[in-house]
Amino acid sequence: MRLLLLLCCLQIGLAHAIVESPDIQPDEFTTNAQKERFKALIQDLRCTVCQNQNLADSHASLAKDLRREILELMQQGKTDAQITQHLVDRYGEFVLYKPRFERATYILWIGPFLALLLASIGFILLVRKRAAQTTHLSDADKQALTEELRRNPVSTPSPKK
């Protein structure tokens, strides 16, 4: 229970750290909506230095600068799309955590579904083939088998002690 409480505290602390980046003061947001917008934006943009962190989580100095840049662009009245484009123009699509759907990323987006489709087709073919291979005994065969079993009963192995 105590551990759980501690974990909860840690969690709150972490969430707090993400929302209130120390470099951006809460009073720099005029409205709550603006704050939420900022939060959403920095969640979806990659820190190009650390690469596997978004701008919200990163403590890299460039991430700090970019958060400031985004805030200023917001204050200039730029839309989310314009701000994202602003960063893409400078750092390339790499800054987008969710890559756009276009020629270079087709394989990224469609690949998994294609792999699933191929695997399904393969599986279905395999199952069909197996089903076709199942031998069907003719009546004569069945009779011969019963006869055989009657003559040489199969002894069931006794369970081991």
Added chain:
Amino acid sequence: MLRSAIPLIIFILLAILLYKGLSLDPREIPSPLIGKPAPEFTLPQLQKPEAQFSKQTLLGKVTLVNAWASWCVSCRSEHHLLMALAKDGVQIYGINYKDTHEDALGYLAQLGNPYVMNGHDLNGRVGIDWGVIATPESFLVDKKGVIRYKQIGPITAAAWTKSIAPLIAQLNKEPG
């Protein structure tokens, strides 16, 4: 025969794919700026803060724009190469990125100054416009002010002889 070879073929393909992945440098992010005009900027000069270094300074000649900082270790390792290039007549312009005046000037006094001119980008704003991720980064800018090549990290001897030097020779022949 062919059927039993399928797993082997898949294995070989995967091995090639993964081996290729090993040789890729994740820091080498293709810059969207290549082929585009260099960003407009104006910075105070490092040595003469009252004078300006701007995009106009770069026009009319082939220039190597190098983003550096005194606190950047790889910049130090690149420095001797820049010195040699400057001696050979390469026009190197510096963007001194997020550095203090004293540190930057001290660095140049200590290691030598290969730069024709340096802009002092104290808050890293101009660095963002050039898409600088981590110093050192170098941009080859043609006579019209278009970025033609970007080197991420220090310029290596190989990058110089294979890519940059031939490109400079080619760009010098283009009309300004």
